[in-house]
Every structure is written in structure tokens, then in C-alpha cells.
Amino acid sequence: MCPVLSKMSKQKTVFVTGGTGYIGSHCIVDLLNEGYEVITIDNLTNSRSGALRRVEEITGKKVTFYQCDLLDGETVHKIFAKHKIDYVIHFAAMKAVGESMQFPLIYYKNNVIGTINLIEAMKANNVYQMVFSSSCTVYGDPEHLPITEDHPTGAVTNVYGRTKYLIEEMLKDLSRAEEKWNIIALRYFNPVGAHPSGRLGEDPTKNFTNLMPYIGQVAIGKKPNLTIFGSDYDTPDGTGVRDYIHVMDLASGHVSALTKLDQEHLKFKPLNLGLGHGISVLEFVKEFERLTKVHIPYEFAGRRIGDVATLVCDGSRGMKELKWQPTRSFQVMCKYRCSQLFSIHPFISGFHLYWDCLALI
Numbered sequence: 001m002c003p004v005l006s007k008m009s010k011q012k013t014v015f016v017t018g019g020t021g022y023i024g025s026h027c028i029v030d031l032l033n034e035g036y037e038v039i040t041i042d043n044l045t046n047s048r049s050g051a052l053r054r055v056e057e058i059t060g061k062k063v064t065f066y067q068c069d070l071l072d073g074e075t076v077h078k079i080f081a082k083h084k085i086d087y088v089i090h091f092a093a094m095k096a097v098g099e100s101m102q103f104p105l106i107y108y109k110n111n112v113i114g115t116i117n118l119i120e121a122m123k124a125n126n127v128y129q130m131v132f133s134s135s136c137t138v139y140g141d142p143e144h145l146p147i148t149e150d151h152p153t154g155a156v157t158n159v160y161g162r163t164k165y166l167i168e169e170m171l172k173d174l175s176r177a178e179e180k181w182n183i184i185a186l187r188y189f190n191p192v193g194a195h196p197s198g199r200l201g202e203d204p205t206k207n208f209t210n211l212m213p214y215i216g217q218v219a220i221g222k223k224p225n226l227t228i229f230g231s232d233y234d235t236p237d238g239t240g241v242r243d244y245i246h247v248m249d250l251a252s253g254h255v256s257a258l259t260k261l262d263q264e265h266l267k268f269k270p271l272n273l274g275l276g277h278g279i280s281v282l283e284f285v286k287e288f289e290r291l292t293k294v295h296i297p298y299e300f301a302g303r304r305i306g307d308v309a310t311l312v313c314d315g316s317r318g319m320k321e322l323k324w325q326p327t328r329s330f331q332v333m334c335k336y337r338c339s340q341l342f343s344i345h346p347f348i349s350g351f352h353l354y355w356d357c358l359a360l361i
């Protein structure tokens, strides 16, 4: 067969929910670069459609976008019926731990009912392959470290995490009840960093407390200082310890997960995506200062409800099963060109930094 035709016949279509969001947009770059066609929906509650324009500029390829809420099941069905979809990657969710404790019903409705609507549309259109964005929060306050996939889940410390746990349980039940389902739940640890072009990054429309963008805002003087929540945790320096993973490594993990779904019938399989290397908030700040030569003033505040001391994974199963290897170190996640440090990126309003993470390594 002519090589062009053979390539075309292999092109598969991925339906991505939450595709204008932080992780979704970076993942779409990888999907397009790997030759997948992408249909994406987002309700733009925590992102902007401009992210997809930049994805198209970076890749030179088109993305089909619908502004659509997963709670609008009828429209989701119509979109599914219009396209021939092979896989779903389900990123769309509300994700702020603190907000979820204040507005639990909104979180249960958005995340759990939204997923039920998606599953119904998939079933109605004979689509059974799915990668679900889960989270290390399903492990709660871990009983032992590093956390493997066999660690018990469910003793979750916040509402956001409980929505992820409930969805995992629902997907597990579904895969037990109906043989056709083939689902990988990727339990992310802490995604940070941005596309090396500096054209994409973490650009939320809501207030955020994630460490990396927060430090970025202090670095450029948009915030006077960093508030560190909790200085009395049972960790070497008293601040929370997390396992950071570069968002582009996370993105390539999803592409590997689609390949895995093609090769094996897994029913439901949870896999950790993390490096297995714990970094405290204070270590993070010091490393950032060392790399950028910018002083980050900080103050301590009490612990936040729902936070835990340490979340560090054993990521070896995910790497082995997905034949995937994260390649960006913590230094790469923090590093960007000092000469561009204070450049105001014309497109990334929330972040205002060129995260030129790879260029120097």
C-alpha cells in the first residue's frame, strides 16, 4: 500500500474533554504530533479557547473544538454522533481542593455527573476505550511511602479527591459489569512546567494556589510574597512534600496509555504517573531562587484543610506498563531563560512567564 494511504488509514480520533485546560492543551500537542486527530470540548470555566490556537500554531495541525459543558448530556451525545471516535481522554473536572470543601455539591455534580454523561455518550456510540485523569489524592493521607498502585484508596481527605475516588469506583464497576470497557486511570502526582516554546502554560481563569504559578507571580512582583500553608508537618523541614512531574512528560504518558489500550484488554487499570522523588515546598523555593537568582519572600500560614504531609509515588509500574519514561528533571521544571524572566507573555495572562523549560538542557 502507498505509505501515505497506510498512514492515513491508521489515523485514530481522540475525544478530549477539558482540552483548553492546562494538562489537556499540552497533551493535545503530543497527540497531534503523534498523528492523532483531536476533537475536544471544554466549558471554558477555567481556561481560554486561545490555548488551542497556540496548540495549532505549535503543531501546524487543526483541532476541532466545541464549547460544551459535560453537564449538557444532550449536546455531548450530538458531538459523539457527529464524529467517529476511537478513544476518550477525560481531563475535564473542577480541581481546587479548598473550593471543593466549600462547595461540595458543585464538585460532585460537575465531576461525577459530568463523567456519567460522558460515559453514556460513549456507550451510545460504541466507544469503550478511555484514559481517565485521576489523582494521587485518591490515596488520602498515605499509610506508607512511596505509594504504589496497591495502596488502599478511599480514605480521601477532601471533596475534590473524593470525586476522583468515586469516579474510579464507578469505572471499575462498569468494567466488571460490561466486558467491552478498557480504561486506564492515570493517577497524577504534581504536574508543573510548560511547553518549551513558552507559548503554552498553566493559565487558569480562576484564582489558583498551585505552587509553581504562585511562585512565578511572586517572582515578577504580581504578588508580594508566597504563603506556605503548614510549617509543622512531619517532614524534614516541616513543609509539605510532593512528587513533581513535568507536564510534557505527563502528556507523553497519555499517548503511551492509548497505545497500551490498543494492545491489551485491561478492563480497568490504575497507574501512577510521577517521578518518585519528593521535594518540600521550602526546597522548591530555594531551588527556584538558585536557578533564577530571584528572591522569593514567603510567610507561613496554618495547614489547609484537606492537605497531607507527603505524597510521593513508586512510579515504576506506570513506567513499565506504559513503556514510558519521564525525561525532565526537577531543575528542568523550574528552569527558564533568565533573560526572559520578566517578559510579559502576550498570551499567558495568568502566568506571565516564559517557561522555557527545555531549551537550556
Ligand SMILES: NC(=O)c1ccc[n+]([C@@H]2O[C@H](COP(=O)([O-])OP(=O)(O)OC[C@H]3O[C@@H](n4cnc5c(N)ncnc54)[C@H](O)[C@@H]3O)[C@@H](O)[C@H]2O)c1
Residues within 6 Å of the ligand: 017, 018, 019, 020, 021, 022, 023, 024, 041, 042, 043, 044, 045, 046, 047, 068, 069, 070, 071, 090, 091, 092, 093, 094, 095, 110, 114, 133, 134, 135, 136, 188, 189, 190, 191, 204
Ligand atoms: N493540575 C494538577 O495538579 C492535577 C493533579 C492531579 C489530577 N489532575 C486532574 O487532571 C485534569 C486536568 O487538570 P488541569 O490541571 O489541566 O485543570 P484545568 O482546570 O486547567 O483543566 C480542566 C478543564 O476542564 C474544564 N471543565 C471543567 N468542568 C467542565 C465541564 N463540566 N464541562 C466541560 N469542561 C469542563 C475547565 O474549563 C478546564 O479547562 C483534571 O481532571 C484534574 O482533576 C490535575
